[in-house]
Amino acid sequence: MQEAIPLRRLLVVDPCDDCHQLLPGLRSIGWDVDSCELEAAVDRPCDIGLLRLQPFHLERPEAVKDLISRSGTEWIAVLSQEVLRLQNVGDFVCEWFFDFHTLPFDVSRVQVTLGRAFGMARLRGQGSTHVEQPEHELLGDSRSIRELRKLLGKLAPTESPVLIRGESGTGKELVARTLHRQSQRHARPFVAINCGAIPEHLIQSELFGHEKGAFTGAHQRKVGRIEAANGGTLFLDEIGDLPLELQANLLRFLQEKHIERVGGSQLIPVDVRVLAATHVDLEAAIGAGRFREDLYYRLNVLQVVTAPLRERHGDVRMLANHFSHFYSQETGRRPRSFSEEALVVMGNHGWPGNVRELANRVRRGLVLAEGRQIEAADLGLSSAQSAPVPMCTLEDYLYQAEHQALCDVLNRHGDNMSVAAKVLGISRPTFYRLLHKHQIR
Known part of the structure; x- marks a missing residue:
């Protein structure tokens, strides 16, 4: 039939x-x-x-x-x-x-x-892999993004602080919003504050609020970001940039669950879940005296690491199509697909700015594209800039691995060849044959 x-x-x-x-x-x-x-x-x-x-x-x-x-x-x-x-x-x-x-x-x-x-x-x-999703959604089908979604599903229902680590542009705030949206606090406020974007003399007032007359220009009471997040989630982005004095105040709040406004004496109880994010090495900052170790352990109860785009194999095309649809309304142009050359160049590009860079390049491409497709030049990329590193053959990789293994075992057990061969799981004759093959000793 x-x-x-x-x-x-x-x-x-x-x-x-x-x-x-x-x-x-x-x-x-x-x-x-x-x-x-x-x-x-x-x-x-x-x-x-x-x-x-x-x-x-x-x-x-x-x-x-x-x-x-x-x-x-x-x-x-x-x-x-x-x-x-x-x-x-x-x-x-x-x-x-x-x-x-x-x-x-x-x-x-x-x-x-x-x-x-x-x-x-x-x-x-x-x-096209554009899917109608909520505004704050972790898009992608790579192994790292699937594992991240799975991890967030486990962490979201808890009340514990979460430290989100990763390079700039990898979506740390997106992770924080996803944790909030999937938590029991989803109907309550999500308040984000970038600790590195607020002048140092204003950040205490921004976080904790102030009373009228607390300082010159304080003409009325102001509720701080922490208090505004009561019942919900407080997201502290770039926590590594928080001044040491404010780190002490934040630690006190995490321990005691209440705040005092600047210029006030009343203790105000606040119930928030704290999420923090950083792209800097906090352990190194602790060693240099720029970050409090006790605050680090208060924030780093649970940890999430966002993968850079260069490690999210296969996600570039999906994200590029998503941004083409997303920004088409802003630019007043119809969503465009990408030429084969553009897709190849995007696949080879290192994306130092991660997903944020991809979004900005697609936005640029929509504005500059003259044909029915976005070309590599519209994205500000060229084939020469994004040429891939030549791949070795499998035989080359095996040879390199053998050579490295021999060097490592000789550095540790070079005075006893029998032990060195045993560590590698091979016989002494095979061990000597490999040394000769790689011209070692």
């Missing part, structure tokens, strides 16, 4: 008489055709869209842009001679539509264009 060919869904928006005359023929060759006004089109699923472009669409293009951006498929514009004469119609169609047709229709050409658009939409769907 021959397998039935699935219907291809075509949505015709703001159809004209010519459009209606075209539809029976399209149904006869396997298209499942639906039609509606523009206002209702966003809620209609389709594989391909056909839009009769009219002057009022060009006067108020936001609705058309929103429809095309949210549908995630290819659209074909239908243009009358009147619309063709309008200013900027060419730029608008080239920017937002896969193709266009002028009235009256050439039926055979329409059928070919619809088939090409359907094929392109399927290819785009296979390459």
Whole structure:
């Protein structure tokens, strides 16, 4: 029995008489055709869209842009001679539509264009990994990101402090928000403060608040960030930049669970879960006297480490497509896919700025792209800059491993060859043969 060919869904928006005359023929060759006004089109699923472009669409293009951006498929514009004469119609169609047709229709050409658009939409769907997710979501399918999501699922329900460590741009605040969202405190405030971004003379007031008249310019009482987070989660980003005096005050709060506003004497109980993040080596900072050891152990009850993007193999393409959709609304341009060269260059790039760098480059690419795809140059990357380090063969790697193992065992047991061979799990003759092979001794 021959397998039935699935219907291809075509949505015709703001159809004209010519459009209606075209539809029976399209149904006869396997298209499942639906039609509606523009206002209702966003809620209609389709594989391909056909839009009769009219002057009022060009006067108020936001609705058309929103429809095309949210549908995630290819659209074909239908243009009358009147619309063709309008200013900027060419730029608008080239920017937002896969193709266009002028009235009256050439039926055979329409059928070919619809088939090409359907094929392109399927290819785009296979390459795109954009998923509608909550605003704060850890995207990716690499092993490190899967393990991170699993770990956060275990840590979120607890009340213990968590220290989040990782390079700049790896999503430490995103981790903190995920912990809050999955915790019992999710309906209460999430308050973030960057300890390195607030002037030192203001940070105590920002954290603990102040009473009216506490200092020059304090014209009214101010509730601090810690108090504002009561019942919820307090996220202290770049905790390594907190001045030593404030470290002592924070330690006291963690121990006693209450604060005093600057200029006040009243003890104010505050119930918060504290999450902290840093990209600096806190152990080295303790050794240098820049960070309190007792505060370190208060914050480092549980620990999360965010992986740099260069170690998240396979996630670059998914994240790039996500940012293309995310920033398309801000830039006023339709989401774009990436050329093959751009994907190769992104895969080879070291991403010193991590996910933050990727987001900014995609944002730039959306603005600069002139074609239907974002090219490597639009991202500010070149093939020469991102050339991969040549890979060795498996035989090369095995040779290097053997050589290193021999050097290591000789450094430790060089005065006793029998012991050295036994440590490596080989016989003495094999050991001497390997020494000769690697020209050692």
